[in-house]
Amino acid sequence: MEIDNVRAAPRVDEMSLRDVNLSMAGLTMALFVAALSNLIVLTALPRIVADLHGNQPAYTWIISASMLTMTVCMPIWGRMSDVVDKKRLIQASVFGYVLASACAGLAASTEVIIGCRIAIGGCASGIIILMQAIAAQITTPRHRAKWIGYQGAAMSVATVGAPTLGGIIAEHLGWRWCFFLAIPVAIVSIGMLQRTLHLPARNATRPRIDWLGALLVAGSVVTLLLWVSLFGPRNGWSSASALFSLIGGCILLVACIAVERRVTAPILPLDLLRTRDVLLGIIGSYATGFAFFSSAVFLALFLQVGRGFSPQVAGLMAGPEALATLLASLISSRFIAHHGRYRRWLIGGAAMVVLGFVLLSTIGTQTPLVFIGLCVALIGGGLGMVAENLTLVVQTSVAAGRVGSAGALVAFFRMIGGVSAVAGLGTLLSYRVVTYTHAHGLALDAGSSLPKLSVLPPASRLILEAAYASGAAWLYLACVPVAAALLACVFLLSNRTLDAEKSAS
Numbered sequence: 088m089e090i091d092n093v094r095a096a097p098r099v100d101e102m103s104l105r106d107v108n109l110s111m112a113g114l115t116m117a118l119f120v121a122a123l124s125n126l127i128v129l130t131a132l133p134r135i136v137a138d139l140h141g142n143q144p145a146y147t148w149i150i151s152a153s154m155l156t157m158t159v160c161m162p163i164w165g166r167m168s169d170v171v172d173k174k175r176l177i178q179a180s181v182f183g184y185v186l187a188s189a190c191a192g193l194a195a196s197t198e199v200i201i202g203c204r205i206a207i208g209g210c211a212s213g214i215i216i217l218m219q220a221i222a223a224q225i226t227t228p229r230h231r232a233k234w235i236g237y238q239g240a241a242m243s244v245a246t247v248g249a250p251t252l253g254g255i256i257a258e259h260l261g262w263r264w265c266f267f268l269a270i271p272v273a274i275v276s277i278g279m280l281q282r283t284l285h286l287p288a289r290n291a292t293r294p295r296i297d298w299l300g301a302l303l304v305a306g307s308v309v310t311l312l313l314w315v316s317l318f319g320p321r322n323g324w325s326s327a328s329a330l331f332s333l334i335g336g337c338i339l340l341v342a343c344i345a346v347e348r349r350v351t352a353p354i355l356p357l358d359l360l361r362t363r364d365v366l367l368g369i370i371g372s373y374a375t376g377f378a379f380f381s382s383a384v385f386l387a388l389f390l391q392v393g394r395g396f397s398p399q400v401a402g403l404m405a406g407p408e409a410l411a412t413l414l415a416s417l418i419s420s421r422f423i424a425h426h427g428r429y430r431r432w433l434i435g436g437a438a439m440v441v442l443g444f445v446l447l448s449t450i451g452t453q454t455p456l457v458f459i460g461l462c463v464a465l466i467g468g469g470l471g472m473v474a475e476n477l478t479l480v481v482q483t484s485v486a487a488g489r490v491g492s493a494g495a496l497v498a499f500f501r502m503i504g505g506v507s508a509v510a511g512l513g514t515l516l517s518y519r520v521v522t523y524t525h526a527h528g529l530a531l532d533a534g535s536s537l538p539k540l541s542v543l544p545p546a547s548r549l550i551l552e553a554a555y556a557s558g559a560a561w562l563y564l565a566c567v568p569v570a571a572a573l574l575a576c577v578f579l580l581s582n583r584t585l586d587a588e589k590s591a592s
Contacts, residue, residue: 106283106284106285107225107226107230109279109282109283110221110225110279110280110283110284111222111225111226111234111237112279113276113279113280113283113284114177114218114221114222114238114276114280115218115234115237115238115241116241116272116275116276116279117177117180117181117214117218117273117276117280118214118215118218118238118241119241119272119276120181120184120185120214120269120272120273120276121184121211121214121215122241123268123269123272127252127253127256127265127266127268128149128253128262128265128266131253131254131256131257131262131265132146132149132150132387132388133146133387133388133391133392134257134262135149135197135200135257135262136149136197138262139194139195139196139197139200140197145197145201146388146513148197148201149197149200149201149204150204150380150384150509151312151506151509151510151513152201152202152204152205152208153204153205153207153208153211154208154380154502154505154506154509155205155208155308155309155312155506156204156205156206156207156208156209156212157208157209157211157212157215157502158208158212158308158499158502158503158505158506159301159304159305159308159309160208160209160212160213161212161215161216161495161498161499161502162300162301162304162354162355162492162495162496162499163301163354164176164212164213164216164217164495165216165220165354165492165493165494165495165496165498165499166297166352166354166492166495168216168217168220168221168495172286173217173220173221173224173286174221174280174281174284174286176213176217177213177214177217177218177221177280178277178280178281179213180210180211180213180214180217181210181214181273181276181277182273182277183206183209183210183213184207184210184211184214184269184273185269185270185273187203187204187206187207187210188203188207188266188267188269189266189267189270190203190206191203191204191207191266192263192264192265192266192267193263212498212502215498216494216495216498219478219482219490219494219498220490220494221284221286222234223482223490223494224286224490225284225286228427228479228482228483230424234420237417237420238416238475252265252268253265254397254400254401254403258397297346297347297350297352297353297354299346299350300343300346300347300350300353300354300355301354303339303340303342303343303346304343304354304355306336306339306343307336307337307339307340307342307343308503308506310332310335310336310339311332311333311336311337311340312506312510313332314329314332314333314336318331318332343355344357355496355499356489356492356493356496359485359489359492359493359496362484362485363579363581364480364481364484364580364581364583365481365484365485365493365496367576367577367579367580368477368478368480368481368484368497368576368580369481369496369497369500370500370572370576371437371473371477371572371573371576371577372474372477372478372481372497372498372500372501372504373500373501373503373504373507374504374569374570374572374573374576375470375473375474375477375501375504375573376500376501376502376503376504376505376507376508377504377505377507377508377566377569378440378444378466378470378504378508378566378569378570378573379470379474379505380504380505380508380509381508381509381512381562381563381566382408382443382444382447382463382466382467382563382566383405383408384508384509385512385513385516385559385562386401386404386405386459386463386559387401387405388516388555388559389450389555389556389559390404392551392552392555393452393552393553393554393555393556393558393559394452394552394556395548395552404456404459404460404463405463406460407460407461407463407464407467408463408464408466408467409467410464410467411463411464411465411467411468411471412467412468412470412471413471414468414471415436415467415468415469415470415471415472416471416472416475419432419436419471419472419476420476423476423479426584427584428582428584429476429479429480429583430577430580430582432472432473432476433472433473433476433477433480433577433580434574434577434578435469435472436468436469436470436471436472436473436577437469437473437570437573437574437576437577437578438469438574439465439466439468439469439472440465440466440469440470440473440570440573440574441469441567441570441571441573441574442465443462443463443464443465443466443469443570444462444466444563444564444566444567444570445567446458446461446462446465447459447462447463447466447559447560447563447566448560448561448563448564448566448567449560450462450556450559450560450563451553451556451557451560452552452553452556473573473577474501477497477577478494478497478498480580480583481493481494481496481497482494483583504569508566512562512565512566515558515561515562515565516555516558516559516561516562519554519557519558519561520551520554520555520558523550523553523554523557523558524550524551524554527550527553527554528550529547529550529551529554
């Protein structure tokens with residue numbers, strides 16, 4: 088791929104442009120590994136959960152487990168990226184990610200897969216945060232904007248290829264093979280970074296990590312997530328367990344904020360929120376995480392259970408969204424790299440996301456696939472313009488020494504948005520399905536195993552398909568206010584011009 092020489096004259100201690108581009112290619116491959124291993128499972132999940140005799144909460148938690156640990160670990164990786172050798176950290180993250188995925192492929196129960204996904208999430212968060220921190224250190228803002236386009240292209244290939252490939256593998260080879268395919272790419276990525284990435288040596292000092300803050304962040308997020316996805320829907324929102332988790336989560340959250348305001352090296356640098364663009368970027372990133380996971384995760388479930396399509400067809404339906412993401416990311420990033428202006432692209436992208444969710448909220452059992460493809464293409468194109476460029480806006484709003492922490496803060500809230508979408512909307516879906524099936528004479532509860540449509544009587548199958556279709560429409564209607572908040576945030580961003588040179592470190 089051709090990269091323009093958009094950067095200042097290099098200093099003697101800088102990497103050559105060739106090594107910069109090769110290193111960025113290695114980082115992009117690492118990101119591709121994370122996306123491939125994660126997204127290839129989505130279309131196979133209904134088959135995995137059914138074969139291992141799991142239930143609807145297991146379906147949700149296989150996804151939520153990795154997202155939760157990604158969320159918790161991102162601030163830690165962000166802090167470590169500012170004080171520890173980034174090269175070794177990202178190589179270890181890629182290796183650990185693939186190892187955990189391989190272990191998931193050997194799992195005999197949904198509980199084991201959930202445990203492996205916890206490890207996968209911790210390593211994936213390292214890949215995401217360290218990639219951003221390294222890119223900010225070795226490239227200029229405009230050069231980095233171009234690589235955002237190429238990284239968006241890699242994500243689009245993974246988004247198109249992984250679910251489709253996952254569906255084919257689940258049908259013909261067995262879902263376990265979905266977890267092994269990223270190993271060769273990971274090995275190449277580690278080798279490229281070893282040969283081309285040359286960063287200044289770190290002082291051999293012990294980094295100060297805010298472990299108390301990390302513990303409080305983890306405790307508050309986990310407790311509130313359990314309230315939303317487990318105790319509330321299973322035991323009743325006014326039950327003792329639900330109230331205990333809600334009150335406990337709020338107490339831990341308040342304690343976390345109090346600690347982070349006082350420590351000298353906080354895991355969550357809340358003082359960055361005083362910068363307007365950082366605050367707006369964080370709120371917008373929460374909305375992008377919510378939008379991406381709500382559209383990607385539940386679309387496969389709707390198509391397979393609500394419409395009766397095979398995993399292969401469900402995987403192919405990821406194509407329009409991924410293709411739109413690819414084109415929008417490449418076009419917007421090239422424009423931003425050339426002109427340094429970003430605001431119009433962010434506003435246009437956010438408006439597309441709003442429109443996509445409004446249209447998706449009308450789907451049902453007879454909705455044409457072409458219409459669904461158009462809706463997800465609108466969402467994908469909008470997110471392609473907005474998601475990574477928001478990170479770029481935030482990182483260029485802070486001092487060079489805090490880029491890693493700022494990027495981690497953005498990624499943290501983006502994952503909070505994703506966790507909120509999967510847990511909250513999963514709960515809403517379960518409630519809607521149970522309510523609908525009971526109203527039509529089909530006995531089903533929130534703890535029931537995810538059904539195989541092929542073994543159901545025709546009448547029961549029609550009721551269940553209609554229940555999941557109705558639930559999906561509810562989900563996407565609930566996404567509209569979040570998408571509108573994204574549009575408001577990007578509209579209020581300052582209208583700056585990105586620099587063509589690196590900031591002084």
